[in-house]
Amino acid sequence: MNENRDTQLSPRLLDIKKEIEGYARGFGLEFYETIFEVLGYDEINMVAAYGGFPNRYPHWRFGMEYEQLSKGYEYGLSKIYEMVINNNPSYAYLLESNMDVDQKLVMAHVFGHVDFFKNNFSFRHTNRKMMDEMANHATRVRRIIDKVGLEPVETFVDRSLSLENLIDQHSPHIKRRGEKNDDEDKPIEVRGFKADREYMQGFINPREFLDEQRKKLEEERAAKKKFPERPQRDVLLFILENAPLERWEGEILSLMREEAYYFAPQGQTKIMNEGWASFWHSKIMTEKALKDSEIIDYADHHSGTMGTRPGAINPYKLGIELWRHIEERWNKGRFGKEWDECDDLRARRAWDKKLGLGRQKIFEVRKHYNDITFIDEFLTAEFAVEQKLFVYGFNEKGNRWEILDREFQKVKRKLLQQLTNFGQPIIEVVDGNFENRGELLLAHRHDGVDLRIDYAKDTLVNLQAMWRRPVAIVTRVDGKGILMRFDGRDHADRKVDY
Amino acid sequence: MPLKIKQDHSRFREIIRGRIKSNLRKYIQKGEMIGKKGKDLITIPVPSIDIPHFRYGHKDQGGVGQGDGEPGTVLAPGAVEGDGHGKAGSGEGQHALEVDLSLDELAEILGEELALPRIQNKGKKNLVTPKVKYSGVHTTGPESLRHFKRTYKQALKRSIASGTYNPVVPIVVPTREDKRYRSWRVQEMPQSNAVVIYMMDVSGSMGDEQKEIVRIESFWIDTWLRANYKGLETRYIIHDAVAREVDRETFFHTRESGGTMISSAYKLCKEMMDSDYDTGSWNIYPFHFSDGDNWSADDTRTCVNLLKTEILTKVNQFAYGQVESPYGSGQFIKDLREAFDGVENVALSEISNKDAIYNSIKDFLGKGS
Numbered sequence: 001m002n003e004n005r006d007t008q009l010s011p012r013l014l015d016i017k018k019e020i021e022g023y024a025r026g027f028g029l030e031f032y033e034t035i036f037e038v039l040g041y042d043e044i045n046m047v048a049a050y051g052g053f054p055n056r057y058p059h060w061r062f063g064m065e066y067e068q069l070s071k072g073y074e075y076g077l078s079k080i081y082e083m084v085i086n087n088n089p090s091y092a093y094l095l096e097s098n099m100d101v102d103q104k105l106v107m108a109h110v111f112g113h114v115d116f117f118k119n120n121f122s123f124r125h126t127n128r129k130m131m132d133e134m135a136n137h138a139t140r141v142r143r144i145i146d147k148v149g150l151e152p153v154e155t156f157v158d159r160s161l162s163l164e165n166l167i168d169q170h171s172p173h174i175k176r177r178g179e180k181n182d183d184e185d186k187p188i189e190v191r192g193f194k195a196d197r198e199y200m201q202g203f204i205n206p207r208e209f210l211d212e213q214r215k216k217l218e219e220e221r222a223a224k225k226k227f228p229e230r231p232q233r234d235v236l237l238f239i240l241e242n243a244p245l246e247r248w249e250g251e252i253l254s255l256m257r258e259e260a261y262y263f264a265p266q267g268q269t270k271i272m273n274e275g276w277a278s279f280w281h282s283k284i285m286t287e288k289a290l291k292d293s294e295i296i297d298y299a300d301h302h303s304g305t306m307g308t309r310p311g312a313i314n315p316y317k318l319g320i321e322l323w324r325h326i327e328e329r330w331n332k333g334r335f336g337k338e339w340d341e342c343d344d345l346r347a348r349r350a351w352d353k354k355l356g357l358g359r360q361k362i363f364e365v366r367k368h369y370n371d372i373t374f375i376d377e378f379l380t381a382e383f384a385v386e387q388k389l390f391v392y393g394f395n396e397k398g399n400r401w402e403i404l405d406r407e408f409q410k411v412k413r414k415l416l417q418q419l420t421n422f423g424q425p426i427i428e429v430v431d432g433n434f435e436n437r438g439e440l441l442l443a444h445r446h447d448g449v450d451l452r453i454d455y456a457k458d459t460l461v462n463l464q465a466m467w468r469r470p471v472a473i474v475t476r477v478d479g480k481g482i483l484m485r486f487d488g489r490d491h492a493d494r495k496v497d498y
Numbered sequence: 499m500p501l502k503i504k505q506d507h508s509r510f511r512e513i514i515r516g517r518i519k520s521n522l523r524k525y526i527q528k529g530e531m532i533g534k535k536g537k538d539l540i541t542i543p544v545p546s547i548d549i550p551h552f553r554y555g556h557k558d559q560g561g562v563g564q565g566d567g568e569p570g571t572v573l574a575p576g577a578v579e580g581d582g583h584g585k586a587g588s589g590e591g592q593h594a595l596e597v598d599l600s601l602d603e604l605a606e607i608l609g610e611e612l613a614l615p616r617i618q619n620k621g622k623k624n625l626v627t628p629k630v631k632y633s634g635v636h637t638t639g640p641e642s643l644r645h646f647k648r649t650y651k652q653a654l655k656r657s658i659a660s661g662t663y664n665p666v667v668p669i670v671v672p673t674r675e676d677k678r679y680r681s682w683r684v685q686e687m688p689q690s691n692a693v694v695i696y697m698m699d700v701s702g703s704m705g706d707e708q709k710e711i712v713r714i715e716s717f718w719i720d721t722w723l724r725a726n727y728k729g730l731e732t733r734y735i736i737h738d739a740v741a742r743e744v745d746r747e748t749f750f751h752t753r754e755s756g757g758t759m760i761s762s763a764y765k766l767c768k769e770m771m772d773s774d775y776d777t778g779s780w781n782i783y784p785f786h787f788s789d790g791d792n793w794s795a796d797d798t799r800t801c802v803n804l805l806k807t808e809i810l811t812k813v814n815q816f817a818y819g820q821v822e823s824p825y826g827s828g829q830f831i832k833d834l835r836e837a838f839d840g841v842e843n844v845a846l847s848e849i850s851n852k853d854a855i856y857n858s859i860k861d862f863l864g865k866g867s
Contacts, residue, residue: 042501043501046501046502046503049503049506050503055502058505058506058509059506060506060509060510060513060547061506061510061547061549062503062506063503063505063506063507063508063509063510063511064510064546064547066503066506066507067507067510067511068546158549161549162549162550162551163551164551165551165552165553166552291659292658292659292660292661293655293658293659295658296651296654296655296658308564308565309563309565310563310564310565310567310573311561311563311573312561312563313561313562313563313564314564317564318564387564388564388565388566389562389563389564390562390563390564390565390567390569391560391561391562391563392560392561392562392563392573393560394560398572400572400573401560401572401573402569402570402571402572402573403563403567403568403569403570403571403573404560404569405569406569411562414560414561414562415562418561418562423554424551424552424553424554425552425553425554427552444552449554449555450554450555451552451553451554451555452553452554452555453555454550455550455551455552455553456550456552458550459550459551459552462550473552
């Protein structure tokens with residue numbers, strides 16, 4: 001480890017870092033080298049607005065984030081405590097004006113995050129040199145701006161942002177497309193079963209059978225001519241490969257897509273990741289690092305982070321409680337067939353096999369799960385009751401939000417639904433040559449909740465500007481199939497079966 | 499060294515102000531100007547631009563929450579986030595701008611945001627009354643002003659740090675150094691009185707949405723004037739073809755169906771001023787809201803005359819806000835504009851929807867008279 005790179009830390013903070021890092025390693029956390037930088041509130045707001053990176057391309061939305069953060073700070077409403085980048089080495093930021101106890105807390109928390117970044121499978125395919133990559137992106141965009149001007153670049157970025165969520169969350173882990181094979185021009189050759197003797201041929205492969213086989217092969221080939229072959233979730237990639245973009249437009253779209261994929265796993269593991277970091281800062285602080293005089297301030301700030309509001313899930317709180325719940329269950333042996341089949345409430349409450357497997361289990365879970373599988377597997381009925389979880393919904397009559405239900409199954413289903421695809425609708429490209437006129441057709445996989453129509457129409461406008469030909473999307477509104485189309489000038493809706 | 503992001507920031511401000519990129523204007527969200535109800539919880543407007551995505555209509559979506567309450571319990575306004583889409587940033591603090599603010603602080607922020615001038619008082623200009631305001635915490639002071647919570651926290655910290663704290667017998671004895679006292683500052687407040695007379699058209703064409711706009715706007719006007727005047731009085735007049743004085747509750751919830759005679763309200767306003775508010779010592783602010791559909795041109799002439807001869811001479815400022823409605827012709831503001839072009843203490847504003855409230859407040863209060 002290179003000590004010189006910590007120049008920004010004062011000797012005292014450096015001592016604190018060493019101390020906390022020692023505790024973290026002692027507990028078995030395993031992380032990249034982590035570089036802390038001390039920033040003033042203005043700088044930290046800037047870096048936060050840039051999504052944690054010190055250098056991004058020029059765009060007004062970073063200015064918007066910055067305004068929200070700095071106003072929040074100036075009015076005393078919010079303050080950024082920790083920020084850390086998934087990178088090797090990892091970078092994390094400390095707010096200059098924080099008390100020592102806060103800096104300790106932040107460091108402990110950060111080591112938790114970096115351990116998670118390094119070990120959780122979701123991050124396996126992320127670029128660990130993103131710090132450099134982001135700076136490269138910034139330079140490339142600046143160069144393009146010098147060439148074509150700020151206005152067109154900004155407009156194009158606005159449009160791309162409108163489509164930014166149309167990526168395939170799981171594609172880094174799966175190979176969606178096979179290698180291209182070039183046998184398209186060869187005539188179809190039907191091979192029946194192998195017949196050793198010529199005279200058996202008619203019996204083993206009768207004519208009808210061969211015809212059927214031929215038909216199947218022809219269909220397969222026709223499907224291949226479809227474009228795309230099967231529905232494609234990565235709409236951005238489809239546009240990138242098939243839309244008539246200018247060179248610079250393609251360059252910008254592709255780097256924005258790359259950034260979207262970089263950030264995606266953080267969205268997929270928000271609850272686990274924040275929970276994991278909080279679990280460890282709490283453990284490190286209360287068991288090792290806290291001095292007596294710091295307890296009250298620590299408790300104050302810790303509880304501030306864990307606070308809940310009725311209308312939202314606090315990922316820090318839900319996460320830390322679930323991790324603790326898992327650790328306790330595996331420590332006491334509350335799992336497996338015997339436990340599942342036990343209906344005696346009293347026995348369940350007193351259940352303790354003293355297995356002590358908790359620590360081992362949570363390290364295993366932090367490696368192989370993401371938020372969805374984490375909630376699906378470990379959110380139990382007992383936990384939901386203990387944490388007072390509920391489902392809420394909108395009461396049209398009263399024009400207000402209300403608690404609807406506390407039933408475990410419903411809570412869990414809703415929570416999982418919110419997490420699926422980031423709580424965003426699933427949209428795919430189904431036809432890049434719709435009605436044989438080069439139009440683009442998307443489909444919304446309807447799962448019970450309608451799209452927001454005005455936004456969908458405006459998004460179509462942005463999509464059309466890239467595709468140049470008319471674009472359309474099929475979805476369901478109030479239970480009826482509908483196709484919304486924008487041809488560059490007018491919107492048109494028509495009923496379809498969907 | 500100026501920060502790199504300042505460029506992005508000023509670009510964003512320009513878009514918000516509508517100077518550039520007008521195609522983004524419709525996505526600007528002002529943030530709810532008033533998330534009030536309950537004690538002093540205020541949502542502060544921070545404008546943001548919401549780029550359109552394919553996403554769920556959030557009203558039928560709902561979600562999962564955490565906390566007490568039986569099914570059917572209503573969640574407080576502002577408790578549910580406006581949209582459900584998670585942010586793909588690295589872990590940073592939340593920035594939902596919601597906080598306990600006193601109305602004074604709110605007015606200050608409002609003044610800063612809108613660059614409102616402080617109001618020039620008239621009336622007893624030289625009379626100044628000292629006002630005591632508790633504004634801080636000191637280590638010394640009289641026992642009667644001891645700040646219990648802060649003292650306790652200090653004592654608890656000390657006893658834990660020094661190891662005398664016993665969780666089983668959690669007795670904490672504050673020493674002299676632990677004690678904290680409220681401290682005050684004397685502020686000189688000009689003694690002056692102000693009255694706001696709200697008038698609203700409640701004829702059939704003013705719908706719920708129009709009234710909501712008036713309600714929000716009047717809340718901000720109240721807040722600002724209250725911060726400038728001690729002892730602000732408010733009076734409410736509603737009118738269709740006839741006018742009457744009502745209480746606040748009725749003011750915002752009455753719906754009539756008659757025609758509209760604006761002069762009736764102005765007459766009542768004048769009588770009210772004559773009988774209750776001596777112009778020498780009162781600052782008077784009449785605000786009138788309507789959808790701009792008056793009964794006849796004759797009546798409009800009567801209104802203009804009333805304003806010219808009776809009302810404008812006595813008030814600090816007369817303000818007229820025209821709320822756009824699908825029914826009204828909106829002629830009235832044009833007539834007023836013609837009649838009072840260049841007159842100092844008349845403020846006219848057209849409010850087309852909730853988002854326009856922000857600018858309208860500036861129209862009304864930006865003059866500082």
